[in-house]
Amino acid sequence: MKTVEDLTERFRERGLRVTPQRQAIFGLLHADASHPTVETLHERARSSMPTISLKTVYQTVHDLEAMGEVELIHLGTGSVRVDPNVEHAHHHLICTVCGNVRDVLVDVRDLRLPARDRRGFTVADVEVHFRGVCDDCAARQLS
Amino acid sequence: MKTVEDLTERFRERGLRVTPQRQAIFGLLHADASHPTVETLHERARSSMPTISLKTVYQTVHDLEAMGEVELIHLGTGSVRVDPNVEHAHHHLICTVCGNVRDVLVDVRDLRLPARDRRGFTVADVEVHFRGVCDDCAARQLS
DNA sequence: TTAGCAGACGACAATGATTGTCGATAAACT
């Protein structure tokens, strides 16, 4: 993910205003590998900026998505997660218990649909979800 | 998907009651390849049974899932979809415009995570989503 | 066949995630 300064620049180019709220969110996302939910981002932002509203976080995250600076991913964990890693193609490993997400590197070049399966469709993207249980949750489930 | 009779049998075995509502849902799901949402199932069920409630459809669908007779899939289209095809391993091709879903056959045997990526995790399942636009939506978007 | 009960039914309200509205505010340009 780009730095706070780069994103500030890109927002200005687009005619979007740069506010302390937005810069706080830029900072939180920079080099974050935790795939936070919007709610989680909001909580983190509030520790340094207690009045920031959830709406503002949603809005900024959607602006970032429109600019291609983050991806919003639906992993079946209830809420959308923000993935700041758009520079490197990757896929996801999801804990079906706690919802935590890890980036994984998988080569999907061999993963193409036979012609009969893609007839009538223009395929744009392939997304691979590995599902399982993380060790923490596995340990917790024994008790 | 099993027949209405088979599912009736399996529900009884489990100590679950078989009601006309449930049998109507069994019938709708049998050999359905449309991956309906729960809402859509409810609408279809109402044409033959006008008083059936949405809650009942949700409940029956969850019971079927618990028995492994259907899969509830989250494809980022807003609501859960019911997939009655659990007999044959398959993956999904999703239209990002209208949300329609098609089953596709892809061999994912080669798709394994390197040890470093699955450390600390017990991987149970792999799910592949192909995303694109169906011809109908592509034509509609030109207008 | 009937009685009794666990479980299902449907109406309604509640939840959680997300988005719309809108007056006040403040960033950016002049």
Add this chain to the structure above:
DNA sequence: AGTTTATCGACAATCATTGTCGTCTGCTAA
């Protein structure tokens, strides 16, 4: 510094889904 106009945050609304609860009914045992 003033003007413009997008953003902020409070609040209400929406959508998908689930909880509550009183009533009803399939199922089983007598």
